Amino acid sequence: MIRLLFFVVAITLACSSVAQTKDSVSEYYRYQSKEFSFSMLCPKKWEVTENINDVVPFIMESQQETPQDNFRENVNAVIETSIGYTTNQFVDLMVSKLQNRLANFKLLARGMSEDNPLHPVWIIYDNAKGAMPLKFLSYFYKVNGNIVIVTGSAKIDVFEKYLPTFDVVCNSYQITPVEEVPVKNGKKK
DSSP states (O other): OHHHHHHHHHHHHHHHHHHHTSOOGGGEEEEEETTTTEEEEEETTSEEEEOOSSSOOEEEEOOOSSTTOOOOOEEEEEEEEOTTOOHHHHHHHHHHHHHHHOTTEEEEEEEEOSSSTTOOEEEEEEEOSSSSOEEEEEEEEEETTEEEEEEEEEEGGGHHHHHHHHHHHHTTOEEOOOOOOOEETTEEO
């Protein structure tokens, strides 16, 4: 019984310390993509590269920590067509595909964000073996017949350090209104 009590106290302290380490919003700016009509928070010290291709609108990358650092922790978005799928069905399909494609895929957690009005589904997973073992946090947003997948990626050994940042960034996705082109005399300017 004492072991159980100790375990519960240890877990409670661990969870509360993670919540307290969540990044301050003042450490971010709001990145906006007019082309893809969305915005999200981006760490002020990270580099953003836009228009990677038609499916990946951007990647946000952390600074290189040392000259030997061969992987920059990052957040990127992918836009997938999802007509006919609910968000949960799409996530089930993606998990199945990842299990089939990645020999070492392991789903670690799954949930739904209640503090984002779009109520994205999220998963944490890893690909623990291989030359560069990575761990991921992905948020799945249903937007106009598409699924927008916002993913934070880090090496397994530093993932927990970046998790608060990934959570803030990935959970901050918002749809922005498309700007109207002024109409004069029935013609667009």
